[in-house]
Structure formats: C-alpha cells, structure tokens
Amino acid sequence: MANEENKNIKLRVEDLTLIFGKRKKEALAMLNKGVSKEEILRKTKCTVGINKANFEVFEGEIFVVMGLSGSGKSTLIRCLNRLNEPTAGKVFFKDHDITRAGNKELMDTRRNEMSMVFQNFGLLPHRTILDNATFGLELRGDSKEARYERGMEVLETVGLKGYEEHYPGAMSGGMQQRVGLARALANNTDVLLMDEAFSALDPLIKSDMQDELLQIQGKLHKTIVFITHDLDEAFKIGDRIAIMKDGVIEQIGTAEEILSNPASDYIKAFIEKVDRKTVITAETLMFRKPTIVQLGKDGPKGAIRKMRSTGVYVLPVENTERKFLGYVELKDVIQLARQKERTVEKALQTDVPSVHREYTVEEMIPLISENSYPIAVVDRKSGRLHGLVTQTSIVIEATRYDDDEVTELIEKANEI
Amino acid sequence: MKKVIDLGKYIEIAINYLQVTFSPIWDAMDDGISWTVDNMTAFLLSIPFVVLLIAITFLAYYANAGRRSLKKEGFKKGLGLSIFIIFGFLLIYGMGYWKEAIQTTTLVLVSTVIALIIGIPFGVLSAKSKIADAVIKPILDFMQTMPAFVYLIPAIFFFSVGNTPGVIATVIFSVPPAVRLTSLGIRNVQKEVIEAGRAFGATENQILFKIELPLAMPTILTGVNQVILLSLSMVVIASMVGARGLGSIVYQGIQQNNVAKGFESGLGIVILAIMLDRITQAFANKNQINKDE
Known part of the structure; x- marks a missing residue:
C-alpha cells in the first residue's frame, strides 16, 4: 500500500512461536538452532504450531490470515488474546506486550480491547439472542439497562432487530453468526478477532455475511484480524493478507501483491485457482x-x-x-x-x-x-x-x- | 479356610476410632437429619390429603405441559400423569398407607437433597481436574458395587437405629450418579462456548456458573432423577435399621410372611417411584426444549 508509513500500528507480533507438547524448552532451543520441525517432533515429541510469526496490523484494516487446516492460523489468532499461551515471542497491543500481561490486565484487554467471533458461533443455547449479544457486557459487570440498550443497538447493526427474545437453536447458521458478530461488537472494542467466522455457513449466506461485514466495517472502522481457509474470501475482504503454511507465514501483502508476485511455489500453486480477473487491477x-x-x-x-x-x-x-x-x-x-x-x-x-x-x-x-x-x-x-x-x-x-x-x-x- | 489377612479387623478399628473421636459431629448430624425428616413429615401430614393430592397433580401437570399449560397440546401432554397420580394416591390412601407414603417421600427427598449437595460439587471437581477424577472414580465404583446392606452396619454404629442411618446409607448408595452425570454434563459442554466465554474475559467462576452448569443442566437433572430412583430402591433396606415408611411395611411383610401387606406396600413404592420419576424427567426435558424452540 502506498501510504503504509502514515498508518498507526494497532497490533505488532514479533517472533511469535507456539510449541505443543511437554518438552517445550528443549524444542524451542532446537527450533532456534534451526532444526527442522520433523526432527523436533521425532526427538522431543513436540509439535511446532507457530514458527516465529512476524506481522503488523494497522488501525482500521482487515488483516486476513489465510491457510489450510493445520497451518496454525487458528492457533495464531488465539495467541493474540492468549486463549493459547505462546511459547515465545511478543504481541504488542498499544505498545504494551500482551504476552506479559498479568491476569487482571489480560481480563481487561479481553473485556474492553479485543473481542472475538467464532467459527461455530459459540452461543449459549439457554439464553435469548439479546442475552447472548450482551454476554460480554454482563461478564464485565455492566448494568442491565446499559447492557440491554447497547444490545438492541448492536442487534440492529447486524440486522436482527425484532429477534431479541428468540433462542439461538431456532435460528439459521447465518443468523446465529450475526448474533456472534453482535456480541463482539457490543463490547465496543477496537480490535475484532474473527476465527473462520463464515466458514461454517452456506456459500450464499457466506457471501452475504462478507458483504455485511464490509458494510459494517465501512461504518465502524474496526481493526479486524480475520482467519480463513478460503482464498476467495481472503481476497474479497482482506486489505492485506498473510498466507500461512505449517506454522510459518509465507507471505504478507495485498491481494494484488500476492497474485502478481507470489513468494513461493506453494503460494503460486494456491493462487492458480483464484479468479485473477476480479483481483488484478489497472x-x-x-x-x-x-x-x-x-x-x-x-x-x-x-x-x-x-x-x-x-x-x-x-x-x-x-x-x-x-x-x-x-x-x-x-x-x-x-x-x-x-x-x-x-x-x-x-x-x-x-x-x-x-x-x-x-x-x-x-x-x-x-x-x-x-x-x-x-x-x-x-x-x-x-x-x-x-x-x-x-x-x-x-x-x-x-x-x-x-x-x-x-x-x-x-x-x-x-x-x- | 484359614484367615491370613484380617482386613476386616483393621476396618473395624478404624471405624471405632472415627466413631469415638468425631462423636460430636455424628451426634450433630443425627440431630440435624432427624429434625429435618421429622418436621418435614409432620408438615406434609398436617396438610389435608385432598389439598396435597391437588397440589402434586398440578405440579405434575405443569412439569409436563409447561408454558402450554392452558393450551390443548399442553393438556394432551400433562393429562396422563395427572390421572395416574390421582388414582395412585387414592389407592395408597384407601389401603391406609398414606402416612407411610409421606414418610418414605420425605426420606427420599432429604436423601436426594443431601446426595446432590455432596454430588454436584464433586462432579464439578472431577470434570475440572484429572487428578480429582482419578481419585473420585474408583471411590464411586466402590460405593456402587459394595452391597448396600454393608453400609447399614457402620451407619448404626455412628447413628444408632432410626431414620438417620437409613438416610446416610441411602445417600452413600445414591451419590454416584449425581457425581458422574454432573461431571459428564460439564465435560460435554462445547469447547467453543467456553472459549467464547474466556475470549470475553470471563473468570473461572463466571465460566462455571454462567456457561458450564446451565449447559450441563439437562444431564445434571437426569442425574437427579437417577438419585431419586436409587434412593427409593434403598427404602426397604433402610427400614432394616429402623427407617420408617412403606419400606418398613414391606420388611414387616417379609418377617411375618404376609403376602397382602408386602404387595400393598410394594405397590405403594412403585406408585411413588413412577410419580417422582415422571415429574423429574419432565423437568429435565423441559430444560432441553428451551434450547431448541
């Protein structure tokens, strides 16, 4: 992008590494020495989930992390709010390191700074739509009136006005995810983490939801980290895209930069299937x-x-x-x-x-x-x-x- | 056969020691349970039969029909059990065992409440901690497979004869399903829902009380149902240590070789069992329907 320098960095990830297994320290030391993943798995029985990821997310952009299953993309997004505990590396948010945050600070970040949308919605079936949408507010202790007022507001934003008293079980996937989105918007956080948010939806509804997200984003200008395995989706909604493979970020760039200048054979093979006509610009x-x-x-x-x-x-x-x-x-x-x-x-x-x-x-x-x-x-x-x-x-x-x-x-x- | 390992002797010594050392605790427990059982029985018996009959019939009807109580479909759902209860209770009353039936119900309810107070927290613990689970599971197996009669001996030791040893033996026998089903219910809660709670900054307590327990509720209620039925199955055995109620009539029937007595009181227990089972099951199901509606 031409004016990258003028943008505020909202999230900065430095050498983020996550290793699954019991002998993490040993595995990390081997990884730092440049030993291969397979070798590490064989010797320590540890799996390298994320291998030294580095990227920045600018204020107000949709940053898409794209990768196939097992590429570590979902693990990566969970490191940003520490649902997964990174083994090494740093995540800077507003210039303080989230990986070092204490319990209280972390709780505060999750309640007021970053909210999340999940692939399978993660709604509570015993609560009404309104109570689901305001769940985050309830957790942080907002009063009932304030909660419900805000809840009505966000439900209107996502187009669910009139469904407040319904239960999630009676709704289609698309509508349930709208509730998920409303819940994330309700906390009024700057950063939205969306983990395969539309992957469980039918193609048509998926496309609708993407348009809807872009429309909402046009109004609210959130900073969004969006995880997907769908390249078309990544190109459609992403301002910038990071492509992940085996826990490594292979390339970061705009859709065009990736299409016209793929960094590896893997990416080349990937983008062959993409409809270039809709991406390559004048x-x-x-x-x-x-x-x-x-x-x-x-x-x-x-x-x-x-x-x-x-x-x-x-x-x-x-x-x-x-x-x-x-x-x-x-x-x-x-x-x-x-x-x-x-x-x-x-x-x-x-x-x-x-x-x-x-x-x-x-x-x-x-x-x-x-x-x-x-x-x-x-x-x-x-x-x-x-x-x-x-x-x-x-x-x-x-x-x-x-x-x-x-x-x-x-x-x-x-x-x- | 020659006895090489005298394990029973050590158990006896241990029980003796416990009984002497903690006797104030046992006494307090005895007083508390006796007081509760006696007063509850007295209270229920002070209500005229007809009033109680109507109240329970309506409770059963509501449990089945729920929010549709006043509509035709609700009527269809709730009618069967209500009719059964009316005739069943009239039969018990007519056979002259109303007082005993109330005593049995009280015993079952008190045992159930105690079993749940103990069982649910342990269920939560075993769902949350692998170590706790590893310790609790074999204990539950032991409690369930040890013949129920065996619990009666130390129960008399600690509490002498009466309702209390009956309640305690019943509780020991009926706690396992409460623990197991609570644990199962909580472990079956979708990971993503809990993750969502975490992502929005829920504390561990908030996750337990706002997410896990409500979502595990249908399973926990199935556990409650199991606890009640196991408690009922213990009433005859409990009567051997002096617990009152229908069970003691059955016991008398056995001792006197009196078929009439045994059959009548046995039938009374069956009627109570069906009533308690259907009502609790209906409440468990209603909890489930809420989600899918």
Whole structure:
C-alpha cells in the first residue's frame, strides 16, 4: 500500500512461536538452532504450531490470515488474546506486550480491547439472542439497562432487530453468526478477532455475511484480524493478507501483491485457482510514465517525432495542467502537419476509455472491444494520467483464467 | 479356610476410632437429619390429603405441559400423569398407607437433597481436574458395587437405629450418579462456548456458573432423577435399621410372611417411584426444549 508509513500500528507480533507438547524448552532451543520441525517432533515429541510469526496490523484494516487446516492460523489468532499461551515471542497491543500481561490486565484487554467471533458461533443455547449479544457486557459487570440498550443497538447493526427474545437453536447458521458478530461488537472494542467466522455457513449466506461485514466495517472502522481457509474470501475482504503454511507465514501483502508476485511455489500453486480477473487491477497492469503529447506545447510535428521514437501510432494527450484529454493517432497528426496546423487539437479523440487505478480486469474487459486504444488510467481527483493499460495485457490476464473467454474476446474483436 | 489377612479387623478399628473421636459431629448430624425428616413429615401430614393430592397433580401437570399449560397440546401432554397420580394416591390412601407414603417421600427427598449437595460439587471437581477424577472414580465404583446392606452396619454404629442411618446409607448408595452425570454434563459442554466465554474475559467462576452448569443442566437433572430412583430402591433396606415408611411395611411383610401387606406396600413404592420419576424427567426435558424452540 502506498501510504503504509502514515498508518498507526494497532497490533505488532514479533517472533511469535507456539510449541505443543511437554518438552517445550528443549524444542524451542532446537527450533532456534534451526532444526527442522520433523526432527523436533521425532526427538522431543513436540509439535511446532507457530514458527516465529512476524506481522503488523494497522488501525482500521482487515488483516486476513489465510491457510489450510493445520497451518496454525487458528492457533495464531488465539495467541493474540492468549486463549493459547505462546511459547515465545511478543504481541504488542498499544505498545504494551500482551504476552506479559498479568491476569487482571489480560481480563481487561479481553473485556474492553479485543473481542472475538467464532467459527461455530459459540452461543449459549439457554439464553435469548439479546442475552447472548450482551454476554460480554454482563461478564464485565455492566448494568442491565446499559447492557440491554447497547444490545438492541448492536442487534440492529447486524440486522436482527425484532429477534431479541428468540433462542439461538431456532435460528439459521447465518443468523446465529450475526448474533456472534453482535456480541463482539457490543463490547465496543477496537480490535475484532474473527476465527473462520463464515466458514461454517452456506456459500450464499457466506457471501452475504462478507458483504455485511464490509458494510459494517465501512461504518465502524474496526481493526479486524480475520482467519480463513478460503482464498476467495481472503481476497474479497482482506486489505492485506498473510498466507500461512505449517506454522510459518509465507507471505504478507495485498491481494494484488500476492497474485502478481507470489513468494513461493506453494503460494503460486494456491493462487492458480483464484479468479485473477476480479483481483488484478489497472494499477498492476498499466505501464507507467508513457510518452505524452502536451496540448499547447507539442504541435503535430512534435507528436510525429514522439511517435517515431517510441514506435507507436497512438499517443495520449494532456493539457498544460497535465489533465488527460484523449488520444491522437498518427494518420490524423500527419494530415494536420500537412495542413500546417499549430496544435493537435483537431486530431484529438476524446471519446476514449478511461478507468481509475482500482478497476479490476473484469471491469476493463468490456472496454476492450469498443476501440483499439489503450485504456488510460487516470486519477480520480486531478484527472492526471497514471499510466496506460494495453488491450493485449488485459486479454492475457483474462486468458490465464479461462480459455473460453479468450475465444469469445477474439471473436468479438474480429467482428469489429 | 484359614484367615491370613484380617482386613476386616483393621476396618473395624478404624471405624471405632472415627466413631469415638468425631462423636460430636455424628451426634450433630443425627440431630440435624432427624429434625429435618421429622418436621418435614409432620408438615406434609398436617396438610389435608385432598389439598396435597391437588397440589402434586398440578405440579405434575405443569412439569409436563409447561408454558402450554392452558393450551390443548399442553393438556394432551400433562393429562396422563395427572390421572395416574390421582388414582395412585387414592389407592395408597384407601389401603391406609398414606402416612407411610409421606414418610418414605420425605426420606427420599432429604436423601436426594443431601446426595446432590455432596454430588454436584464433586462432579464439578472431577470434570475440572484429572487428578480429582482419578481419585473420585474408583471411590464411586466402590460405593456402587459394595452391597448396600454393608453400609447399614457402620451407619448404626455412628447413628444408632432410626431414620438417620437409613438416610446416610441411602445417600452413600445414591451419590454416584449425581457425581458422574454432573461431571459428564460439564465435560460435554462445547469447547467453543467456553472459549467464547474466556475470549470475553470471563473468570473461572463466571465460566462455571454462567456457561458450564446451565449447559450441563439437562444431564445434571437426569442425574437427579437417577438419585431419586436409587434412593427409593434403598427404602426397604433402610427400614432394616429402623427407617420408617412403606419400606418398613414391606420388611414387616417379609418377617411375618404376609403376602397382602408386602404387595400393598410394594405397590405403594412403585406408585411413588413412577410419580417422582415422571415429574423429574419432565423437568429435565423441559430444560432441553428451551434450547431448541
């Protein structure tokens, strides 16, 4: 992300290690010496759950930890609020180390700073929805009136108004998880830990809940650590994603960074299945700093010279405020040069496709068949040109995913 | 056969020692239990038969029908047991064993309450601690497999004859299911629910009282049901040490070879057993329904 430096770090995890088994110290010493996991298991019968995880979570972002079962992702999130006790390493929250917190401090953190949503909801079947949603408040000793007032508020936020007196057993999975989410929101904590929160839901409901979460997040700007085994889910909701394998974080980055630059073969194999069209954006595909014709500065002859030196027959045009205007074509400028025109204005094609940098390949595909110009990526505010995306690169991106789509595109192109 | 190991002798010495050293405690227990049993019996007998009959019939009806008491489906559910209780109680009353039935009920209820007061905390302990579980389990096995008659001997030793040794022997015999089912109920509580409690900053006590015990309640209530039935099965044996009630009539029937007496009082016990079993089971089930509704 471009402005990473300006972001406040909410959670910082340093060399977090968790070892299961009885001879932890021995295993840790071996791990520090660089002995392999298998060797450690054989010699000490200890399993390395998490192996020196390092990452930061910024304020207001959704940080997704992705991994298959057994990768240690659920163990990792449980170290953040110490449902699992880390063997070594530090977890900084607001610059104090949670792993060193005393009982009282830890309790306080869990009650007021971090709340959690669970895969199988973890609701209490003998309590009503309202009593479930306000359970965290009850535990920390809020008064009944304050509790219920807040409870009604959060139930409305998650769309469960009117269900206060129902019992969880009578509700669908999606609705139960809404209660789980309401319970986590009720404590009004800055940090939300979500452990496979939507994994137990049907695909359709899952997708709804993801949208809902993004919508709620748009309003509340929580700092969310989200665990999932579903890469599509990770790419959909994650601002940044950490991919875990065998207790090791293999790569951290935005969806695009991971897709366009996978750090290992494991990740490469993983992302092959992902629908790249929906993830790769104009910003990744565009070539930056293209040669530009400036209206009012470059005349037709200047434009021809630039085209000759770059070997293209179409160039983008900007005005003196560097706002993108359109394209000029070689054949038009040659005519203008013959007519001894001073500017290229008459040759300017303004009806051209332009997108913003966050447009995905999928959104750019329809623009291809309209004409043969490259697609201009312009700034939303200033209208300045960031770069150009050639139609070829879009087709290539699309073809990596689906052969039929390419055939279709080629057919369309031929028709025109 | 020649006796090589005289274990019984050492047990006897130990029991003797305990009896002498802690006699004030035994006396206090005797006084407390006798007082409770006597007063409760007297109280229940002071209520006119018809009033008590109606009260228990309604209790049974409510236990089965619950919140739907006034609706047709509730009526369907609750009617059977209510009719059974009315006829059963009239039969006991008509046979002339009402007083004995009340004495037996009191004995069973007092034993049950004591068994639960002891059993539930130990059940919690055995669910929470592996070491406690390892210690408690064999003791429970011992208590359940040792023939119930054996408890009567030291019980008389400590408390002489009367209701108290009957109650104590009954409690020893009926405590195991309370411990076992409490422990089972708590161990079966979904891990994630407890984890959720922890994640929201619950203390150990809050986890026990707000999560584990309520969720284990249906299982614990099954335990209560078992305790009551085991207590009832002990009333005849308890009557051998002087406990009063239907059991003592059965005992008399055996001694006098009186079939009529034995059958009548035995039938009375069966009626009480069915009533207590169905009512407690209905309460246990109701606890379960709450969740799924």
